[in-house]
Amino acid sequence: MDKNDTLDAKGLMCPMPIVKLAKKMKEMPIGATLELIADDVGSKEDVPAWCHRTGNQLIGQKEEGGAFYFYIKKSQ
């Protein structure tokens, strides 16, 4: 999937992937897509919830090699 940047949050547990995701997204321009990689099982539910709450768009999600990949488009 197309991406402009990657944030590797492997090894971090809740809430750090979300805190780091929020910080990273703040630095990105509108319309850009971030790839977030996490291995905290909770992130499977947490990342979609964060996107829903902040109004950013989760355009893709997959599980590979024990890690979760999220593709988030900055909408505003």
Added chain:
Amino acid sequence: MPETKRFAIVVSEGTFDKAMMSMMMGNTAASMGIETHIFFTFFGLNLLKKGAKPKMPGIYRFFTGMMIKKMKGIGLEGFKEQLDMAKDLGVKLYACSTSMEIMGIKKEDLIDDVTVLGAAAFLNIGVESEMQLFIG
């Protein structure tokens, strides 16, 4: 973007677990764009003192160091760093004026950027919040 929501937390205990819980919930909420307010009262107020190093409750206090180490291992910073993070994220911190009086704590004993207020002022925030949490 969904409209801004408010979150009000009351912390009445000053042990390590309660301290970390309030910071983790507060910092997550702030990271979600939720306006977050944390009111520290009774023993919770000790957490706002300069150089606060909370310990686990009771006999578990001997395991505080082990907890800190375990948390570091999964990317969770210590209490002081979490508190700094909260301030960076714009979390509002409040000290209960009555608790300050009871416990002999002065404004200058507290970290910077803390607002001192009473129950009525905090409840005024709480009543306008969609979410309220009591950690004690």
